[in-house]
Amino acid sequence: MVVENELTDDEVDRIFQALADTTRRDIVTRVLRQEQSVSALAGHYRMSFAAVQKHVAVLERAALVTKRRRGREQVVHGNVATLRRAAGLLEDYEQIWRGRARAIEDLLAEEVPPGDRGAQ
Amino acid sequence: MPVIDVHQDTEALTLTFVAEFAADVERVWQVWADPRQLERWWGPPEWPATFEEHELSEGGRCRYYMTGPDGEKARGWWTVTAVDPPHRLEFDDGFAGEDGEPDPTLGATHGVVTFEALEGRTRMTTVSTFESAEQLAQMSAMGMEEGMREAMGQIDGLLAGPTPR
Numbered sequence: 001m002v003v004e005n006e007l008t009d010d011e012v013d014r015i016f017q018a019l020a021d022t023t024r025r026d027i028v029t030r031v032l033r034q035e036q037s038v039s040a041l042a043g044h045y046r047m048s049f050a051a052v053q054k055h056v057a058v059l060e061r062a063a064l065v066t067k068r069r070r071g072r073e074q075v076v077h078g079n080v081a082t083l084r085r086a087a088g089l090l091e092d093y094e095q096i097w098r099g100r101a102r103a104i105e106d107l108l109a110e111e112v113p114p115g116d117r118g119a120q
Numbered sequence: 121m122p123v124i125d126v127h128q129d130t131e132a133l134t135l136t137f138v139a140e141f142a143a144d145v146e147r148v149w150q151v152w153a154d155p156r157q158l159e160r161w162w163g164p165p166e167w168p169a170t171f172e173e174h175e176l177s178e179g180g181r182c183r184y185y186m187t188g189p190d191g192e193k194a195r196g197w198w199t200v201t202a203v204d205p206p207h208r209l210e211f212d213d214g215f216a217g218e219d220g221e222p223d224p225t226l227g228a229t230h231g232v233v234t235f236e237a238l239e240g241r242t243r244m245t246t247v248s249t250f251e252s253a254e255q256l257a258q259m260s261a262m263g264m265e266e267g268m269r270e271a272m273g274q275i276d277g278l279l280a281g282p283t284p285r
Contacts, residue, residue, distance in 0.1 A: 022225050025252070025255075028252075028253075029252045029253075032252075032253065090128040090133075090135050090256070091128070093135050093248065093256070094126050094128065094135055094137065096164065097123075097126075097135070097137040097139075097246060097248075098123055098126075099164060099165070100161050100162065101122050101123050101137070101139040101244075102122070103160060103161030103165075104122070104139075104141060104148070104151050104161050104244075105122045105141060105142075107151055107157060107160050107161060108141055108142065108143045108147065108148070108151070109142075
């Protein structure tokens with residue numbers, strides 16, 4: 001995946017701070033699956049509508065969700081960029097596994113692996 | 121390079137990683153089954169892992185920490201959900217708090233590892249499934265803090281995803 005524009009440190013901070021909260025992560029997960037009105041979201045949590053609205057605002061500032069008006073409702077949907085980001089993150093995870101596979105290969109190349117508890 | 125295939129599925133949030141090793145299945149199984157060998161490769165090079173508990177049986181728990189360049193510790197856990205030595209291992213894998221117990225605010229990754237014999241070689245396939253994009257983002261953020269420096273540039277890049285129109 002090619003990513004073109006770079007985010008500033010502030011933007012990175014906003015994203016991670018936004019995702020540092022359980023409720024906000026849950027909101028993002030729900031609206032990525034399906035867009036929802038703020039009132040529908042509020043129905044999922046034991047907190048006031050205003051509190052949920054605040055969480056949504058934090059996510060909005062981090063560009064993790066966007067809000068638009070539909071009739072009398074405010075509809076929240078997940079930013080597709082989050083999924084794109086996920087692709088980049090899988091890339092990181094892939095690098096971790098590449099490193100592990102190399103380390104396993106090195107380990108297997110040793111005659112008598114240390115720590116093999118004399119099993120061989 | 122032992123890696124023969126990698127497949128990322130962004131929608132399903134899975135990474136399939138296939139590697140082949142010049143050793144038989146029993147031997148490759150050992151690098152998972154023997155904690156002292158597992159420690160040699162599970163953590164990134166600058167963050168070697170130490171397994172304090174390691175029980176590869178169904179429902180078995182593993183507890184480990186990785187030690188960073190400045191001596192800081194990052195703890196993690198596995199819960200083994202299925203095991204069929206030396207063919208298959210399934211486990212949940214996540215970060216832990218200071219006490220070594222799973223941190224409930226961080227999701228788990230489900231891993232399914234299979235080992236197939238190929239004329240004296242072994243094909244090891246790892247399928248890792250993340251709970252959500254957010255979990256993945258969070259794991260990655262933790263990885264950043266925990267010094268997976270090589271991934272750093274990429275994380276910066278991925279955070280630079282297109283801003284919404």
